Structures are given as C-alpha cells and as structure tokens.
Amino acid sequence: MSGESKTPVDVVVVGAGFAGLYGLHKFRSQGLSVRVFEAAPDVGGTWYYNRYPGARCDVESVDYCYSFSDELQQEWTWTEKYATQSEILAYLNWVADKLDLRRDIAFDTRVVSAVLDEQTLRWTVTTDAGDSVEARFVVMATGPLSAAITPDFAGLDTFGGEIYHTAHWPHEGVDFTGKRVAVIGTGSSGVQSIPIIAEQAQQLYVFQRTPNYSVPAGNRPLTADEVADIKANYAERRRVSWRSGGGSPHVAHPKLTMEATPEERQAAFEKRWDLGGVLFSKTFTDQMVSREANDEARKFYEEKIRSVIDDPDLAELLIPTDHPIGTKRICTDSNYFQTFNRTNVKLVSVRKTPIESIDESGINTSEAHYDIDALVLATGFDAMTGTLAKIDIVGRGGQKLVDDWADGPRTYLGLGTDGFPNLFLVSGPGAPAVLANMVLHAEAHVNWIADAIGYLDDHGCAGIEPAADAVENWVAECAQRAEATLFTKANSWYMGANVPGKPRQFMLFIGGFATYLDICNEVAAAGYKGFDLIKTP
Ligand code: FAD
Ligand code: NAP
Numbered sequence: 001m002s003g004e005s006k007t008p009v010d011v012v013v014v015g016a017g018f019a020g021l022y023g024l025h026k027f028r029s030q031g032l033s034v035r036v037f038e039a040a041p042d043v044g045g046t047w048y049y050n051r052y053p054g055a056r057c058d059v060e061s062v063d064y065c066y067s068f069s070d071e072l073q074q075e076w077t078w079t080e081k082y083a084t085q086s087e088i089l090a091y092l093n094w095v096a097d098k099l100d101l102r103r104d105i106a107f108d109t110r111v112v113s114a115v116l117d118e119q120t121l122r123w124t125v126t127t128d129a130g131d132s133v134e135a136r137f138v139v140m141a142t143g144p145l146s147a148a149i150t151p152d153f154a155g156l157d158t159f160g161g162e163i164y165h166t167a168h169w170p171h172e173g174v175d176f177t178g179k180r181v182a183v184i185g186t187g188s189s190g191v192q193s194i195p196i197i198a199e200q201a202q203q204l205y206v207f208q209r210t211p212n213y214s215v216p217a218g219n220r221p222l223t224a225d226e227v228a229d230i231k232a233n234y235a236e237r238r239r240v241s242w243r244s245g246g247g248s249p250h251v252a253h254p255k256l257t258m259e260a261t262p263e264e265r266q267a268a269f270e271k272r273w274d275l276g277g278v279l280f281s282k283t284f285t286d287q288m289v290s291r292e293a294n295d296e297a298r299k300f301y302e303e304k305i306r307s308v309i310d311d312p313d314l315a316e317l318l319i320p321t322d323h324p325i326g327t328k329r330i331c332t333d334s335n336y337f338q339t340f341n342r343t344n345v346k347l348v349s350v351r352k353t354p355i356e357s358i359d360e361s362g363i364n365t366s367e368a369h370y371d372i373d374a375l376v377l378a379t380g381f382d383a384m385t386g387t388l389a390k391i392d393i394v395g396r397g398g399q400k401l402v403d404d405w406a407d408g409p410r411t412y413l414g415l416g417t418d419g420f421p422n423l424f425l426v427s428g429p430g431a432p433a434v435l436a437n438m439v440l441h442a443e444a445h446v447n448w449i450a451d452a453i454g455y456l457d458d459h460g461c462a463g464i465e466p467a468a469d470a471v472e473n474w475v476a477e478c479a480q481r482a483e484a485t486l487f488t489k490a491n492s493w494y495m496g497a498n499v500p501g502k503p504r505q506f507m508l509f510i511g512g513f514a515t516y517l518d519i520c521n522e523v524a525a526a527g528y529k530g531f532d533l534i535k536t537p
Helices: 018-029 070-075 085-098 188-200 224-232 234-242 262-275 278-282 291-308 312-318 337-341 438-458 468-483 513-525
Strands: 009-014 034-037 111-117 122-127 132-140 162-165 180-184 203-208 214-216 331-333 345-349 355-359 362-365 369-371 374-377 392-394 423-425 463-466 531-534
Touching: 009 018, 009 111, 009 122, 018 034, 018 085, 018 132, 018 438, 070 234, 132 438, 180 188, 180 362, 180 369, 188 203, 188 331, 188 337, 224 234, 234 513, 262 278, 262 291, 278 291, 291 312, 291 337, 312 337, 312 345, 337 345, 423 438, 438 463, 438 513, 463 468
Parallel strands: 009 034, 009 132, 111 392, 132 423, 162 374, 180 203, 180 374, 203 345, 214 331
Antiparallel strands: 111 122, 122 132, 355 362, 362 369, 463 531
C-alpha cells in the first residue's frame, strides 16, 4: 500500500502476524474495508523478529498453522515435526501472497495512538508517520509476546562487543565461530539457542538466574506417509483440537496421577517424554492442580535430567526448585542439558553470583569478570500488556487504557474492556492466549469479532462495549480459576513477575481452550450477553 489515504475504513487492524493476517482476510471477505498497520517491514510478527539460532515452534507444525482453509492445509507441506522460524515465516509469506493480503497492509508503520470520538463512536488511529485514519472498529492484533525486554544492566551501553536480543535477531544471521559469547537468560529462547551457539563459539558462558524445566522436543523430519495421513484426516485432527484444552489434538491419560499404579504412572510419563514436547505437563489431567500429582511429574523429570549431565553438582544447579513443573511455560529443547557437558560451556548462576555490571570487555559478577566478544540477551518480553501499553489508547472521557490497567489488565473474555467501545483485542489478557495453540486461538478471536461486527450491522447498531460489571466478573473468574491451580505459585511472565514494578496478576484464562470457546459462543448466542450494544452513537 502506498501512502496513507484519509478515507475512513470499517476496521483498522494493528499487526500482521498470524492474527492480523487472518483478521484482514476474514473482515475483507465479509465486505468490510480494512487497513492493517505493521511496524515491521514485512509480515510474520513473532516469526519475522525471532530469528535466533534454533528458533522453532513448540506446537506441532501441522497444528500450528491456519485451519480456516482446507486448501491452505492441503497445499502447504511441513517438513519437520516442529517447524523452524524460517519455515513458519515462509508459510506466512505464502499465505499473504496467496490471499493477496499485502495490498491492504502498511509496513514500516507503527500505530502510536488510537483515540475514541465518543459522539460518533469512531476511532482515529495515528501512525508514527503522522498519518491518521478513522475507523468504526479497531482490532489490536499486536501480539502477546512482541515487546522484548532489555534489562537495565549497569554499563550495558559501554560494552565494546556485539549485542544481540533473541527477539531482534539480525536477518543475515550471526557467526559466533571463534568467539567468546555470553547468553543471559534460560527461558525458551535461551534454551533453544544455547546448544547451537555452543557448537560455534570458542567459549560460551550461560548466565542463568532461574533454572527452567525443559523437555526434549523430539523434533524430527516428517515422512511423506505421515504428511499424507495427516492431510487425509485433517478435519478430524482439527475437530479434536477445537474441543481440546490447549488447541492441539492431545489426549491425556485416562486416570488421575495417583489413581494410576506406580508402573502405569512411570509408563505414561515415559511415553510422553519419548513423544517429546510441552505436552509432558499434560500427561495426567491433574498435574497442574494437585501438588502431589505435580511432584510425581517433577520427580520423573529430575531423574531424566540428572541422567544426561555428567557433573552432579551442575545438574542440581540446572534443576528448578522454586516452582511446580509446568507453571512457567515449559521449554522444549534439542540437547540443551547435554550442552553443559561440553568443555567450552560454563554455567554461571546469577543467583549465586549476581551480575553487577557490564563494561567494555564483558560481564562483572559479584565474583568474577567474564571477557566476551558477544552478548546475547535471551531476556524475554513484557508479555500480554507491554505492546498495548506503548500505544496511546484513549477511550470514553479521555480515559487511557494504560491508566485503566495500572493495577493489572481488565477485560471481558479477553476481547475488550469497558470504556473502549468497538476496540477489540486478539489474544489479549483474560483469554487463554499463550496457553493454547495460538494460531487456532487467533482464528477463534477473529471469527468472534467478525460475527459481532456482522451482528451489529444486521441489527442497526453502531457499537459494542463490555459492561463494567461483566469486566469485573470476568477478571474475578479468571483469578478464581487461576487460584485453583498451581500456576499462581510461580514467578512467571504469566503473572507479570518478570517485569520490575508490573502488577502481579495471572493474566490468562486458565479454564481450557474449548471451555473458553463455549463461553464466548454462549455470550454471542445470547445476543452478546455482558456487552452493551449501542444503537446510535
Ligand atoms: P505477533 O506475531 O506478535 O504479531 C504482532 C505484530 O504486531 C508484530 O508484527 C508487531 O510488529 C505488530 N505491532 C505491535 N505493535 C504495533 C504497533 N503499535 N503498530 C504497528 N504494528 C504493531 N505460540 C504457539 O502457540 N506455539 C508456538 O510454538 C510458539 N512459539 C513461539 C516462539 C517464539 C520465539 C515466540 C516469541 C513466541 C511463540 N509463540 C508460540 C507465541 C507467538 O507469539 C504466537 O504463536 C503468534 O505468533 C502470535 O501471533 P500474533 O499475530 O497474535 O502476534
Ligand atoms: P522468558 O521465558 O521470559 O525467559 C527470559 C530469561 O531471561 C529467564 O531465564 C530470565 O530469568 C532471564 N532474565 C531476564 N532478566 C534477567 C536479568 N536481569 N538478569 C538475569 N537473567 C534475566 O523469555 P523467552 O525465553 O524469550 O520466552 C518467552 C516466551 O516466548 C516463552 O515462554 C514461550 O511462550 C515463547 N517462546 C516459545 C518458544 C518455542 O519453543 N516455541 C521459543 C521462544 C519463546 P528469570 O526466570 O529469573 O526471570
């Protein structure tokens, strides 16, 4: 799209990742005029930015892709169980071309504000180029994990070597051959990149603050027969996924953990371990609600990790002790723990010896100076709210969303909030979002929003706005459901705990993907119960 026309549109979509691209296609196909703004130079969102070595999905590729078009499902062929970043990005580019999406996307264009006109219920969306467009609806497809964090290390700006963040990796790649490298952070991004960086670097220092649970990904190439079989049965695979707790076709063990005999339990964990991937934390349905059940999974896990690390003291440093297994996003890896058996890799426990500063030549901990040539920050994101907070969103009475959420995000169904009519969130706080397969989750949200807009137009309504009590009740329900699980026991980014000063609140709906979709559908079927439908502005 060239230039910014001032012609009002029905829908402004912010973001051109999985969610925004589908939003554009869906809204366009129901006859709405749509403009998409994307800060990056191209489509892809997460998969445009996170190009660090080893970046892959942790939901199986054949599930982590659009389900809305069988033509897309049949034409695209995934090559590995867990696709690489480059393959996912190629897929999204292919979809964008096939559906002719680019002509309505303004790239390299960041939305800086969205301001409501209460009289007309129209939003004025303004970009960093100074252009504004008026829209009846705004859909924030800005991503739950798109505001990367660079910690405020003293002296970071004085470092004389190369600095990389996993979420802003150079497109040309980085060759660490012969270099002394430090990685700070051992979440999913660190865990995926560390084994590959270790193979290249002369010396790798891994700065670990909190050890994380990581299970083998079990990645492998997909055979032609497997792909043919999946394609022949895609409809059923998707049906099961839509009815599942997490948006992929997983079936947990039929018994509760302690109902199973020790042999059955061991066999079930072993089977899930061998299959690989994040679903280890769903081997039994009660693993995330019962401490006793969780402890069984944890004990099994610990033995597996001890068995692959040569130095027993090092193994203990790498095994988490501060949170139940699965209460932080479980990582998936390819030989992460084995990497610490290499002679060129050293684990530095930041808990034992905190990072005090960074200087021109490297990192100073309370105990030593580490000379390095390159520093990799795998330090995560201001998740769920960080990206929205960067946009000046102004609703009724001049109320800013950032102020409204100062004590923690408040939404109804994760789809919107009171005081901000006609503003929709995709995969925002209050939805299952990152607890589910995010591609199906994005489709579900976009479909719900598209139906709601259709309903408003059919019924001569100008606006839709969550009622204040519906928001309060939903926030309370999300909190209550979270409290009934072990998830609130971890200092996770789900809880906002990774950002200094951020309010502690479990930001997601934990009740399961299918349950959540049922609630959203019931709300719509009841004439958008809990929302005020506004006839005339
Ligand atoms: P994003 O892909 O984050 O896209 C949001 C877009 O909005 C970005 O392109 C951004 O530039 C743009 N944007 C934001 N603010 C503005 C603004 N103000 N103006 C203009 N544009 C703006 N989820 C899974 O389900 N399975 C996985 O295996 C998985 N793996 C992941 C691996 C990594 C490394 C990361 C970081 C996340 C992973 N996730 C995974 C979560 C992932 O974020 C989602 O699956 C999905 O890609 C999100 O899509 P989205 O379109 O909602 O958001
Ligand atoms: P993350 O899970 O938040 O991990 C950040 C790491 O940096 C943590 O180990 C954290 O330690 C550490 N850290 C942060 N600030 C620090 C500081 N000041 N000093 C020392 N250490 C510091 O971030 P992420 O690894 O980028 O992953 C975020 C999410 O993205 C994942 O949970 C997942 O949902 C998604 N993701 C998925 C995949 C995949 O496999 N498909 C890959 C990457 C990302 P503490 O734990 O002590 O805070």
